[in-house]
Amino acid sequence: MISSSPPPTQKPTVSLVIPGRNCAQTLEKCLNSVVPLLDQGELQEILFVDDGSTDNTAEIARRYPVQVITGTGGGPGAARNLGWRQAKSEYIWFIDSDCVAEPDALQRLIPHLENPEVAGAGGSYANLYPDSLLATLIHEEIIARHRRMPLEVNFLGGFNVLYRRTLLDELNGFDESETNGPGAAGAEDCDFSFRAVRSGHLLHFEFNSRVGHHHPRNLLKYLKTQAQHGRFRVQLYLRNRDKIQGDSYANGVDYIQPPLAIMSLAMIPLSAVTLWGTYALSALIFLLLSLQSPMLCSIRTPSWLLALTFIPFGFLRAYARGIGMTQGMVTFGNPTPQQSTSIREHHAKQNGVAS
Template identity: 30%
Template sequence: MMADSTNPLVSVIIPVLNGERTINDCLVSLLAMDYPAPLREILVVDNRSTDRTAQIVKAHPVRYVWEQQRGVATARNTGIEASHGKILAFIDADCVAGTGWLRELVQGFKNDPQIGAVVGDTVAYPPETQAQRYMAKRNPFWQMPHVRSPELPWFHVASTAFRRGVFSEIGLFDPLLVACEGVDFSRRFFKNKHFKVAYNPRAMIFHRHRLTAIDLFRQYQAYGRGMAALCHKYPEEISWGWRRELRAYADLLTSALALGRAAIGSKKALEPKEASYRYLDLVRKTGARVGFTYGLFRNEFKRG
């Protein structure tokens, strides 16, 4: 595969773990993109799946790579090292790419050689469950407010493309992080003055949110552990502390009591949709707090 005069060779990297429910739709969407097929390679990095993921992937004209060590950071690193593209684009196995996703990402690199990353946008795949409808309403992966955050700018790696030289300059994803590896990588990217980021909302993917409340709890528990690990890794830059954590738990308790009063003692009953959203909000916050507290204790124990 060789680049032409206008379009570079692009590698699309997809980490996957037990993704039999979603990986086929992801690959079908990538193969249907309007970017020239000879100028793209699609790599699926299987992170020790035990379901039918491998069988599904191998039915498509894509590269299949096995990674024995679990962890999305490790899987992405394996994809980077196995890839050949000048531009590396990332998408997750539970996402579907828009037809112009890759073309729009690549376009962002053409006008400025200092652009090291082009960030697309992520919107909700049509929801099937109440948990998915709740997350679609929250829209947590909308990139613009994160990229432009004055305190801790970051980007959602799934729907972002990088020049290969970025990884040579600032390193790979941290394999020790169970979550928030993208936030960590973003921090290193934004601290490097050689690169700039471009935001192109026309480069769009569609994300399948977690199906159930327990799935949502587990997702945010992992996010909480990841943020605790970042606080431990960068104590001078990301301050938190036990007092702030106690205030967060107090806020969580207030939310729980308010939901309980509304459900039991209110003369005006909540609409079912509003009640379920309040419940899922509590589930999400509880997962994050449990994960964060566990992560803080774990890191303090290691330090001690």
């Protein structure tokens, strides 16, 4: 009798989804880095979601062997959902349109999902502007945070993450209200990873899976973006109150800085007329500067002189985030009827209740 061996396990297929809006300056490099994976058989397909671009983004995308999907300008959450719902594969890999994938970025994520209990795996960044001081500071801070992240995490960024399609189906995709408008950054990736862990799934972090990123090089534009981050973080934590004290990426030292910055601004009028107001303002500023020390000791720039610039950098960013959080409290702390409905629908989806 001839014994028959079991059939070989079929390798899971992977679809890549790239959301983007007005990304003509970065999209070509992004696609050049991932299209070779189609020929190598690592990707079954690439789907680019043009989220309401007004430049020649879509024209650039159509030069490549990718499926171009026309979005509505609903933000990254809506664009990601359009993409993965039209994808054909078991695994969905997301990267951003301003990222350049390293050749082994995907292959370093896939082994994590060989564990059936792991529903997603995310990676880290490389710096595409090493000659820029601002980009280097931003990058080295991110890498310092990534170095201390454990294998099992409760937070994964959407810039380089691989999810099972079954998880995306189960959680009904990304929350489309977690955005600041067309083309603006949102918290939909944070919210999704929080919900995944809350639903009992494991998420893994892989430091050696990297995509190069076009980190900001203009300080004012960066601070404006950080204000947007502060604003949508309020919405995120109103919906995920258990993460207010921190997650796998950030901690209480980070979260206390924006409120301290706003408190110091509020003390300026009192400092002009009272001595205790001056003391209080000085103490708040000193404390805010001191809170930059833990990260200062973690980042790895070429010299200490460069590293020391992180202190004023982090100090200014705390004010930008604080202003954004104040705007967020005004907007989301007293929601309109439409926003209240969105919040109820969000919680209904989390709990598996039909809205």
